[in-house]
Amino acid sequence: MNISQLFDPMFRLPLLTGLIFATLLPMLGMYLRLREEWLAALAFAQVAAAGSLAGTILGLPPQAGALACTCTAAAFKGWIAKTGNNGYALLMITGWAAAILMLANVPIAEHLGHALFDGQLYFTGVAHLAFGGVFLVVVTAILPWLSRKLLLERMFPDFFRASGLSAWKFHLIFDLLVASGLALATASVGVMGAFGLVFVPSMIAYHIGPSWRGALLVSIVISLLAYIASFVLAFKIDQPFGPVLVLVLSGLAVFGYLIQMMSRSRGQSPLGRV
Amino acid sequence: MDEDALLVVKDLSAGYARPIVGPVSFSLHRGDVIGVRGANGAGKSTLLNAIAGSARIFSGSVHRRPGVRVSHQQQAALPLDNVPLSGRELLALTGADARGLPEWIKPLVGKRLDRLSGGQLQFMQIWACLSAPVDLVLLDEPTNNVDPHGVHHLQDQIRSMSPSHAMLVISHDHAFLDKISTRTLNLSS
Numbered sequence: 050m051n052i053s054q055l056f057d058p059m060f061r062l063p064l065l066t067g068l069i070f071a072t073l074l075p076m077l078g079m080y081l082r083l084r085e086e087w088l089a090a091l092a093f094a095q096v097a098a099a100g101s102l103a104g105t106i107l108g109l110p111p112q113a114g115a116l117a118c119t120c121t122a123a124a125f126k127g128w129i130a131k132t133g134n135n136g137y138a139l140l141m142i143t144g145w146a147a148a149i150l151m152l153a154n155v156p157i158a159e160h161l162g163h164a165l166f167d168g169q170l171y172f173t174g175v176a177h178l179a180f181g182g183v184f185l186v187v188v189t190a191i192l193p194w195l196s197r198k199l200l201l202e203r204m205f206p207d208f209f210r211a212s213g214l215s216a217w218k219f220h221l222i223f224d225l226l227v228a229s230g231l232a233l234a235t236a237s238v239g240v241m242g243a244f245g246l247v248f249v250p251s252m253i254a255y256h257i258g259p260s261w262r263g264a265l266l267v268s269i270v271i272s273l274l275a276y277i278a279s280f281v282l283a284f285k286i287d288q289p290f291g292p293v294l295v296l297v298l299s300g301l302a303v304f305g306y307l308i309q310m311m312s313r314s315r316g317q318s319p320l321g322r323v
Numbered sequence: 324m325d326e327d328a329l330l331v332v333k334d335l336s337a338g339y340a341r342p343i344v345g346p347v348s349f350s351l352h353r354g355d356v357i358g359v360r361g362a363n364g365a366g367k368s369t370l371l372n373a374i375a376g377s378a379r380i381f382s383g384s385v386h387r388r389p390g391v392r393v394s395h396q397q398q399a400a401l402p403l404d405n406v407p408l409s410g411r412e413l414l415a416l417t418g419a420d421a422r423g424l425p426e427w428i429k430p431l432v433g434k435r436l437d438r439l440s441g442g443q444l445q446f447m448q449i450w451a452c453l454s455a456p457v458d459l460v461l462l463d464e465p466t467n468n469v470d471p472h473g474v475h476h477l478q479d480q481i482r483s484m485s486p487s488h489a490m491l492v493i494s495h496d497h498a499f500l501d502k503i504s505t506r507t508l509n510l511s512s
Contacts, residue, residue: 083406085404197415197416200408200412200416201416201417203402203406204401204402204406204408204413204416204451205394205395205416205417205451205452206377206402207372207375207376207377207395207397208394208395208417210375210376210377211374211375211376211377211393211394211395211461212391212392212393212457213376213387213389213391254407255405255406255407256405256407258407258435259407259409259435260407260408260409260411260412260433260435261406261407261408261409261412262412263407264407
């Protein structure tokens with residue numbers, strides 16, 4: 050394929066949609082990692098895939114089905130396990146099983162199912178961009194307020210309880226934010242693409258970030274670089290976007306790890322501890 | 324009930340699976356700095372945890388005046404686990420005032436906490452609790468790992484804050500407690 054085709058108006062919409070999620074997902078990944086709940090990203094992505102398929106079967110927009118299922122799952126998770134990975138692991142396997150069963154038994158779900166698992170970003174439309182734009186506004190409004198509370202509870206676990214304050218509300222708000230983000234992102238970049246954007250940039254940024262704010266910025270830069278490279282590469286070699294994105298992110302993670310090992314062997318520690 | 328007290332502890336018996344401390348009674352007003360002494364296992368940390376709401380109360384009561392804000396410095400190190408948080412960001416979390424920090428630690432506030440020494444990290448953790456905009460401060464072995472200069476600075480800070488705050492301080496360093504306490508609470512095993 051000719052690379053100049055990338056600048057065709059029909060590719061601008063997917064490019065913009067992906068840029069939104071490539072900016073937001075690594076930030077959510079930083080806070081999930083802070084809460085030691087990075088598995089949540091994969092769980093919500095799987096549930097979102099099942100929700101999208103269920104929505105399509107019921108005649109609803111896939112995003113509506115994904116949002117309904119992930120937000121219900123977030124509330125359910127908060128109930129069964131206040132925080133922690135057990136609840137997320139259950140959601141993950143349940144979401145996966147439901148999605149595969151729908152794919153196997155309902156013909157109408159088959160096309161969408163392949164798009165969700167392949168991460169067919171190039172076929173996203175105005176609705177995907179519109180949902181992404183709304184999510185961008187919501188995260189921009191809520192995350193700065195939520196950030197201090199999440200960090201404070203991590204560093205001083207009984208700070209709120211000692212003053213007789215309740216912490217469950219902001220835990221729920223964060224869970225819903227993550228659930229919504231993964232629901233919308235999965236419909237654009239696929240299950241593993243969304244998970245990769247949450248998991249890998251935050252993992253690298255944790256090691257090389259000079260501070261929390263600096264690490265947030267690092268995670269966004271890594272994510273955007275990986276996203277743009279993948280967007281061009283998948284187009285050039287005519288492959289599904291999701292797997293290409295995941296391979297680029299994995300390559301970055303390995304590269305970062307090797308640099309860290311080399312720095313350590315030289316007695317330097319510019320990248321922090323593993 | 325003492326209406327002026329920020330905290331009233333009455334016949335408190337607290338622990339986890341079973342009672343570890345108590346029964347113990349005292350009240351805390353602004354200006355009070357109670358030094359808590361006792362042998363290992365006497366339940367000093369459990370007493371603070373019960374006041375902070377993270378230990379089980381078996382009998383008696385802890386009454387905190389409504390609206391009283393509390394900070395609790397625990398003896399355990401901060402749960403960093405590679406979290407890329409700087410000292411400045413840690414202090415901002417609790418709203419602590421960084422201006423009063425001693426000169427030797429001021430250049431370090433921009434560094435990641437996991438790059439600091441144990442003593443530097445401990446001091447930053449204490450300062451985040453001590454200088455937070457709260458009414459009641461609970462400190463658990465604040466002098467652990469802190470060098471003599473740091474201990475001296477903590478003494479000065481606690482003394483300067485004590486008229487407007489109430490504090491409960493656990494320490495095995497009796498000289499430190501003697502210098503900061505207005506009262507002493509002895510816990511027996």
